[in-house]
Structure formats: C-alpha cells, structure tokens
Amino acid sequence: MANLIEALRFLPRHYGRLARAEAHLLPDDYYSPGFITVLASYLNHKGVRQDSVAYASEENRGYLAAVGLSKALWGVDDYKFERKNAGINYSPLTPLASQDAVDLATEQINDCLRAYAKQGNVDYSNSPAFRDLMRVVGELHDNVWSHGLSTGYSMAQRQAFGKSGDHVIEFSLADCGLGFLGELKSSGMRNIESHEDAIKWCIQEGNSSKKAQAVDDWAQSVPNDFVGESPFGAVPIRAAGNGNHHQGLGLAKLVELAKKYQGVLHLASGNCALRMSHHGVMTYQALQAPWKGVAVSLTIKESSFMSAKAAEADDADNVDDIMKLLRG
Structure with a gap:
C-alpha cells in the first residue's frame, strides 16, 4: 500500500524540481488517503x-x-x-484554501464518517x-488552515481490513x-531547535503555539485571510479573528485518540516523521527529503469503535446496578 510515508519518500525523488516538463509515473499500487493528500499538497506547492x-495503469x-x-x-x-x-466509502479530495472551504471539508468528511458508521448491520454512530x-477532524481542519498559511488537502476512506x-x-x-x-519559531519560541523536538512539543497536551504568540492589542485589524504587506505602513497588524474555532493544533487529542482506540498514526513535519503503532508505540524516523509543512x-479499525460502544454500554449498566443497590 502506498501510504503517507511512501509519498514522502517518492515525491521529492520524482518531482523534486519545480514543474518538470517530463512526466513521471506514480507507483503502481493502492493509494491510501495519506498518500493522496501528500501527493496533492506537494504537486500544488x-x-x-x-x-x-x-x-502506471488505467486503474490508478x-x-x-x-x-x-x-x-x-x-x-x-x-x-x-x-x-x-x-x-459512502470515501470523501472526495478537498482543498483547504479558505475558511469556507475548511468548514465545507469538515462537513463533507464528517457526513461521510456518519455514513460509514451505519453500514448494513453495523452502527457505531x-x-x-x-x-x-x-x-x-474539525479541529485539525481549522488549525491546518489557520497555521499552515497555504492550501492543504484532506480526505477520508473506508476499506476492508484483510x-x-x-x-x-x-x-x-x-x-x-x-x-x-516554523510555526513555533514564528510564535516566538526559540528554545526548540529540531523538527523532532517540535513534533514532541506539539503533541503534548496543553501545548499550543497560540499561547506563545504575543498579541498587540493596538495593532490594526485585517481580515483573517489577508496576505501581503501592511496597508498601514509601520503600524503592526493582526487578524480580525483567530481564523478557527479551536485552540492549538488538535494534535494531543489526535494522539490520545490513536492510543486509546488502537489506531495507527503517521505525523510528519520537516525532516522528521512520527509513527504510532496500534500498540501505542511511538517511533521517530529521519526523512531524507524534508517535508515543508505538516x-x-x-x-x-471499525471494531475499535464497536468495542468502545460496548464498553460504554457496560459502564451504563454498572451505574444502573449501583443505583438500584443504593435505592435498596
């Protein structure tokens, strides 16, 4: 399977120069959402x-x-x-090019996830x-747009597991x-020097680059999507709003979700990639070609969603039993 890590290895080798005239074959493989979003972001950049x-084939x-x-x-x-x-089985690849597009992407993917949750006799909604x-999903969408300062891409997919x-x-x-x-440096943090340390800092609960960034209350207000030199000369500027509905990058919650429900997580930025196995084991690896962005x-697995639902039901039954005992 051509996943996110495979995309990070493949693309710089074959599309490393800006807008090469010659065509290059994509790998003949099954493309996961991780591969496709990295592919789209890289080709756009x-x-x-x-x-x-x-x-490689008409199927691809x-x-x-x-x-x-x-x-x-x-x-x-x-x-x-x-x-x-x-x-039903996938949400189309969506560019995150504006706040409206981000909101649409969140709506599309969550609608798709709701459809996944009620397939046949399965219901873990x-x-x-x-x-x-x-x-x-919503938090990451909002914050990738807010922090990324460039167009990102997202998608989701459901597929059989073996x-x-x-x-x-x-x-x-x-x-x-x-x-x-880059985000931490722009927020005023100077004590983190490596991409690996930046990832480790960002996935810790309670850490947010927003907290490190001072806001000038006297600065002139500009729209959230403003890009370019200040129209007010030397007077500092700031966005009229924070551009999203959440705090931080949502990464601590993402890691917690993967760990709690035996997910497999890939997270790459700069010259470093984090992989969390379904056992919760984290490993870091160096990337030969740094990834500019996130x-x-x-x-x-859907069985993890079903297990969590069953565990919640058991907890509710236990509470009912305790309340019956207390009422005598």
Whole structure:
C-alpha cells in the first residue's frame, strides 16, 4: 500500500524540481488517503502541471480521477462517471484554501464518517471513539488552515481490513505551510531547535503555539485571510479573528485518540516523521527529503469503535446496578 510515508519518500525523488516538463509515473499500487493528500499538497506547492503526472495503469488513473485529484488540483474534473461511492466509502479530495472551504471539508468528511458508521448491520454512530474522531477532524481542519498559511488537502476512506471482515477508516490531511518548527519559531519560541523536538512539543497536551504568540492589542485589524504587506505602513497588524474555532493544533487529542482506540498514526513535519503503532508505540524516523509543512494520517479499525460502544454500554449498566443497590 502506498501510504503517507511512501509519498514522502517518492515525491521529492520524482518531482523534486519545480514543474518538470517530463512526466513521471506514480507507483503502481493502492493509494491510501495519506498518500493522496501528500501527493496533492506537494504537486500544488511545486506547481506541477497536470500533463507532468503519469499513471502506471488505467486503474490508478481511474481511482485518482474518482477521488477528484485533478478537480482539486487543476480545476478539471476528468472523471466521466457518477461518483456513486462518494460519501459512502470515501470523501472526495478537498482543498483547504479558505475558511469556507475548511468548514465545507469538515462537513463533507464528517457526513461521510456518519455514513460509514451505519453500514448494513453495523452502527457505531454513538460510540465515544467515533464522536472523538469527528471532533478531532474539525479541529485539525481549522488549525491546518489557520497555521499552515497555504492550501492543504484532506480526505477520508473506508476499506476492508484483510480477510477478517473488519474495516478500517483512514483520515488524512497535508499542507506545505510553515510546519511545526516554523510555526513555533514564528510564535516566538526559540528554545526548540529540531523538527523532532517540535513534533514532541506539539503533541503534548496543553501545548499550543497560540499561547506563545504575543498579541498587540493596538495593532490594526485585517481580515483573517489577508496576505501581503501592511496597508498601514509601520503600524503592526493582526487578524480580525483567530481564523478557527479551536485552540492549538488538535494534535494531543489526535494522539490520545490513536492510543486509546488502537489506531495507527503517521505525523510528519520537516525532516522528521512520527509513527504510532496500534500498540501505542511511538517511533521517530529521519526523512531524507524534508517535508515543508505538516502531513497527518490516522487509521482506526471499525471494531475499535464497536468495542468502545460496548464498553460504554457496560459502564451504563454498572451505574444502573449501583443505583438500584443504593435505592435498596
């Protein structure tokens, strides 16, 4: 499977120069959401043209057309069929290019997640794990736009997990913005020097680059999406609002979610990538080609959602039993 880490290894080698004229084959493999969001963000950042992307097979081309790669990147929808499974098995690739687009992406992915939660005889829509996932999706969307200062991309997908009869849900997003270390430096933090340390700091509960950033109450207000030199000369400026509805980057909640429900998490920024296994073991690895920005993917089995729902039901039964005993 071509996942997020594979994309981080492959893309700089084959699309490392800006808008190369020659086409390069994408790997002939199954593309996970992690691979697709990194691919889209990288091609957009590098300004790669549509005709510079070649496909190893028509199956690969058709799959990326179905999830909307060309539509999201170049504004050309090259999929000629009805997307019958959109919103059922996957959410189309969505650019996070403005606050309105971010809100739309959150709505689309969470609508898709709700559809996943009620497939056939399966219903884990009231699972606490599932509710946690939907909250984290919204928080990460808002903060990637707020902190990334560039267009990011996100998507989600449901697929069978081997021959077990179980399914997994993968949610991913990526951008080519400042990255964790760049964001912390811009917020005034000078004591963190490496990308690995920046990741470790950002995933700690209670840490937020917003807290490190001083706000000048006398600064002139500009729109959230303002880019460019100050129209007020030497007078400092600040955004009229914080550009999102949450605090921090949502990463501590993401890590907690992965650990609590046996998810597999990939998180990359700069020259470092974090992987958390379904056992909760964290490992860090160096990236030969640094990733300018942030890339995240989380994969969780549906059986974990069902187990969390069952555990909550057992807790409720235990509370009922205790209350009956107290009432005598």
